[in-house]
Every structure is written in C-alpha cells, then in structure tokens.
Amino acid sequence: MNELANFLPTVLSRSGLTVPSALIPVLAMFLCASIMAAFMGLSAAVLVWAERKLAGHFQCRLGPVYVGGKFGWLQSIADGIKLLLKEDIIPDQADRPLFRLAPYPVVIGVLLAFIAVPFSEKLMVTDFNIGVFFILAVLTVEVFGVILAGWASNNKWALLGAMRAAVQMVSYEIPMGLAILPVVVMAQSLSLKTIVAAQSGGALHWFVFQPPFFMAVSFLIFFIAGLASLKRAPFDLPEAESELTAGFHTEYSGMRFSFFFMAEYAGMLLVSAVASALYLGGWHGILPGQESVWWFLAKTGFLIFVMIWIRWTLPRLRIDQIVYVGWKVLTPFVLACVVGQSLWATLR
Amino acid sequence: MTAVTTYFSDVFKGLWTAMVGMSITLRYLFSKPVTEMYPDVKPKTPTRYRGIHVFEEEKCIGCYVCAKACPVDCIEIGVVRKGKEIKITKFDIDYQKCMFCDLCCEPCPAHCIHMGPEFEKASFTRRGTILQFATPKTLTEEEKKIEKIAKK
Ligand code: SF4
Ligand code: SF4
Numbered sequence: 001m002n003e004l005a006n007f008l009p010t011v012l013s014r015s016g017l018t019v020p021s022a023l024i025p026v027l028a029m030f031l032c033a034s035i036m037a038a039f040m041g042l043s044a045a046v047l048v049w050a051e052r053k054l055a056g057h058f059q060c061r062l063g064p065v066y067v068g069g070k071f072g073w074l075q076s077i078a079d080g081i082k083l084l085l086k087e088d089i090i091p092d093q094a095d096r097p098l099f100r101l102a103p104y105p106v107v108i109g110v111l112l113a114f115i116a117v118p119f120s121e122k123l124m125v126t127d128f129n130i131g132v133f134f135i136l137a138v139l140t141v142e143v144f145g146v147i148l149a150g151w152a153s154n155n156k157w158a159l160l161g162a163m164r165a166a167v168q169m170v171s172y173e174i175p176m177g178l179a180i181l182p183v184v185v186m187a188q189s190l191s192l193k194t195i196v197a198a199q200s201g202g203a204l205h206w207f208v209f210q211p212p213f214f215m216a217v218s219f220l221i222f223f224i225a226g227l228a229s230l231k232r233a234p235f236d237l238p239e240a241e242s243e244l245t246a247g248f249h250t251e252y253s254g255m256r257f258s259f260f261f262m263a264e265y266a267g268m269l270l271v272s273a274v275a276s277a278l279y280l281g282g283w284h285g286i287l288p289g290q291e292s293v294w295w296f297l298a299k300t301g302f303l304i305f306v307m308i309w310i311r312w313t314l315p316r317l318r319i320d321q322i323v324y325v326g327w328k329v330l331t332p333f334v335l336a337c338v339v340g341q342s343l344w345a346t347l348r
Numbered sequence: 349m350t351a352v353t354t355y356f357s358d359v360f361k362g363l364w365t366a367m368v369g370m371s372i373t374l375r376y377l378f379s380k381p382v383t384e385m386y387p388d389v390k391p392k393t394p395t396r397y398r399g400i401h402v403f404e405e406e407k408c409i410g411c412y413v414c415a416k417a418c419p420v421d422c423i424e425i426g427v428v429r430k431g432k433e434i435k436i437t438k439f440d441i442d443y444q445k446c447m448f449c450d451l452c453c454e455p456c457p458a459h460c461i462h463m464g465p466e467f468e469k470a471s472f473t474r475r476g477t478i479l480q481f482a483t484p485k486t487l488t489e490e491e492k493k494i495e496k497i498a499k500k
C-alpha cells in the first residue's frame with residue numbers, strides 16, 4: 001500500500017488530476033480496499049462455480065452446463081443477480097438491528113484478513129510484522145457474526161447452528177493458533193513476508209518438507225482446523241442442511257444471505273492462501289529461483305481443490321466428535337509439534 | 349489393547365479411512381458422468397420399451413379385440429365395413445387411463461398395434477392426452493349410417 005501511495009502522485013499528475021497530498025494515503029487505502037473487495041467477490045464467484053462443477057464430477061454428474069455456454073461458467077453471476085433481486089426478508093420476531101448487523105462482521109472478518117496475505121513479494125496490501133497473528137485474530141470476528149445471526153433470527157434451528165458454531169470454534173481455534181507456532185519458531189518471525197522469504201530455494205526448502213517433519217504434521221492440523229473454521233464439511237455442523245435447514249443463516253435471504261455465502265468461499269481462499277504461505281513456500285516455485293504470484297495462486301488453488309474434494313467425500317461429524325477431535329487429537333498433537341520444533345531449533 | 353494404543357490406532361484409522369474415501373471420490377472425478385442431457389439429447393429407449401402405441405392402420409381389421417382386452421377401457425374404435433373394405437374411422441387411446449400394460453397388443457390378430465419407443469406426450473389439457481391414431485376421413489351419409497363405434 002505504501003508503494004501505491006508513493007506511486008499514485010505520478011499517475012495522477014500524468015493524467016492531469018490534482019489531488020491534495022494529504023488525500024493521497026486515503027486514496028491509496030480506498031483503492032486497496034476496493035481491489036481487495038473486488039478480488040474477494042470475484043474469487044468467491046469463481047469458487048462457487050468451481051465447487052459446483054467439481055461436486056458434479058465427483059458424483060458422476062456434470063454440474064452447471066447451461067448458463068454462459070459450454071461449462072456453465074456464468075452460473076455464479078446468474079446466481080448473484082438472482083440473489084440481488086430477491087426480497088430481503090426479516091422475520092417478524094427477529095431482533096431487527098442485530099439481524100441486519102450480523103452479516104457484516106462475517107464479511108469484514110474475511111476481507112480484513114486478506115490485507116496481510118502475501119500474494120507475491122511485491123503484491124500484498126501491507127506486510128504486518130504480526131501478519132499471521134492478525135489473520136487469526138480477524139478471522140475470529142467471523143464467528144461473532146455467525147452467533148449474532150443465529151441469536152437474532154429468533155429461530156430454533158438458527159440458534160442451534162450458532163451454538164454449534166460457538167462450540168466448534170472453541171475446539172478448533174486453539175489447535176489452529178498453535179499449529180502456526182512451529183513455523184514461527186523456524187522463521188523467527190510473525191510477518192508473513194519474512195516467513196515466505198525464509199522458504200526460498202526450491203520445494204525442499206518449503207516448511208512442510210523440513211525434517212523432522214513437525215511442520216508437516218502441523219500443516220495437516222492447520223488445514224483440518226481451517227476446514228472447521230470455515231464450517232465446511234466434514235465440519236459443517238453450524239449449517240448442517242439435513243438437520244438444521246441451513247443453520248445460522250436459515251432466516252436470511254437475498255443480499256444478506258449472499259454475504260454469508262461469499263464469506264464462506266472467500267474464507268476458503270484465505271485459509272488456503274495462508275496455509276500455502278506458511279507451509280508450502282508461498283510465491284516460491286518448485287525449482288530454486290522460480291518466483292511468481294502464479295505459484296502462490298496454483299498452490300492456493302490446489303488446497304482449495306483438496307477442500308472441495310474432502311467435502312464431497314466425507315460425511316458430517318457429530319458435535320461431540322468434533323469436540324473430541326479438537327481437544328483430544330489435534331491439540332495434543334500440535335502441542336507435541338510445538339515442543340518438538342522448539343527443541344529441534346534450540347538443539348541444532 | 350491399552351487405551352494408548354487404541355488412541356493412536358484410532359487416529360491412524362481416521363486418517364487412513366479418510367484417504368481411502370478420497371481415493372474413491374478421485375476415481376469418480378475422472379470417470380465418465382452418467383448424466384443424460386435429456387431435453388437436448390433424447391435418451392434411447394430400450395427395445396421392448398412400453399411407450400406410446402404404434403398403430404398400423406392399413407393392417408387393422410377393426411375387430412375390437414384390443415379394446416376388449418384393455419383392462420381400463422381406454423381404446424375407442426370406429427369402423428366402417430362394406431363387404432371386404434374396412435375403413436378405420438376412429439382409433440383413440442386415452443392416455444390418462446392407459447397404464448402401458450401391453451395387454452392390447454398381444455391378442456391383436458393382425459399384429460397391428462405395438463408398444464412404441466415414444467414417451468413425450470404430456471399435455472396441458474385433458475383432450476390433448478387422447479391421441480387419435482386413425483387418419484381423419486370424410487364419410488358419406490351412407491357410411492355414417494353403418495359406422496360402428498365400440499368402446500367395449
Ligand atoms: S396398454 Fe393396457 S391400458 Fe393401455 S391401451 Fe393397451 S391394454 Fe389398455
Ligand atoms: S385388435 Fe388389432 S386388428 Fe383388432 S381392432 Fe385392435 S388393433 Fe385393430
């Protein structure tokens with residue numbers, strides 16, 4: 001963003017516009033925010049299409065085929081227009097202000113987290129020195145929105161979904177946060193840029209492939225906990241279509257519903273992006289010296305594919321099983337990884 | 349097994365079975381979809397499919413056997429007989445009633461009514477579901493007198 005702020009005056013003066021210098025940072029901020037929001041919306045649209053297409057093929061179906069020609073690639077745009085045109089219904093007994101407020105924390109949480117994602121060495125909004133921590137922190141804002149939505153809907157299914165989201169969050173947030181520690185120990189930094197830079201020099205320098213493989217285990221744990229944080233199958237209990245109608249967003253329609261929807265898919269992108277930055281070498285290619293944003297996007301895309309793949313393979317867990325997995329499996333394993341990695345780092 | 353080994357084997361089994369399931373779905377991902385693009389591409393109905401009847405008017409002798417055989421009485425036949433000449437003036441099958449049981453086709457002495465491959469005959473009106481198989485003919489007054497219409 002700072003580069004953009006330095007760069008903007010030249011662009012502006014070339015195009016003959018005069019902007020007071022005090023406004024330049026504001027303008028840069030505004031530009032970054034709109035680019036990120038557009039990126040998030042677009043990627044959500046693409047991901048929804050990809051998910052439906054892949055889901056079809058995983059089940060020997062075709063998925064969308066009609067809208068926009070051969071592959072139904074305009075399907076999510078059509079869905080988006082449909083959602084925009086739909087009536088925004090607020091239930092009579094709902095808590096109106098809270099009901100209206102609830103979708104925003106969900107979207108804002110994900111959108112804020114995108115700020116710290118390092119797409120490539122240059123292409124990132126800003127490099128926080130506590131980038132990873134920041135992402136984890138703002139992602140939890142999403143859960144507030146979910147609980148708020150469930151509570152304000154005044155609907156038993158929505159409330160059940162929200163309670164499940166709360167229970168689930170308590171059990172996966174801890175392993176997710178701890179899973180990052182081995183990487184931080186290894187890279188000696190919380191800044192995502194530094195972490196990715198520490199993995200340069202080919203696939204063997206990526207943190208997943210570093211002996212003694214504590215980071216490979218924590219990658220797995222981060223990924224599983226990430227799935228849970230996104231409320232995706234097999235951890236989709238807060239939504240659980242077959243039991244809870246649609247869980248916390250049962251009562252939402254139109255634009256507000258699409259906010260939840262968009263946040264879920266943008267969240268997929270975010271968790272995959274963070275995982276590939278932390279463990280899979282970010283913008284570094286497989287061979288030493290390869291560096292490009294495309295590598296980053298390819299790894300992220302692959303992780304998203306795995307998420308979709310898992311969703312269309314595994315059945316939903318029970319809530320007690322999720323708590324069991326969170327507390328009794330992921331947490332001890334990730335603690336062992338943290339201790340092991342720290343010992344390895346000190347003894348080496 | 350002690351609790352500890354059970355725990356570790358459970359964790360391992362959980363991961364392993366998830367992987368087995370994922371390998372299966374991956375196989376399905378690359379297998380051919382079974383989707384039939386129905387309204388665009390019409391599916392091939394199997395031989396001996398019991399669809400809308402096929403009626404060969406020139407062979408029919410107007411004997412009403414099919415109408416009698418029909419358990420729901422949905423065939424209506426009109427015939428004009430003048431010596432050896434046979435005119436089928438009406439051969440209607442009411443597909444609101446027909447259950448595609450094939451009982452009308454078997455007893456036909458002239459083998460002129462069959463179950464066909466066609467199945468798209470839905471209609472928005474009740475009249476539209478009564479299909480007329482006989483070619484329309486104009487009858488003379490004399491012929492009208494001797495026309496026999498039989499339901500059963
Ligand atoms: S198929 Fe059965 S129900 Fe239909 S016309 Fe023939 S005998 Fe009647
Ligand atoms: S049984 Fe055959 S020949 Fe006789 S009326 Fe029916 S279709 Fe015609």
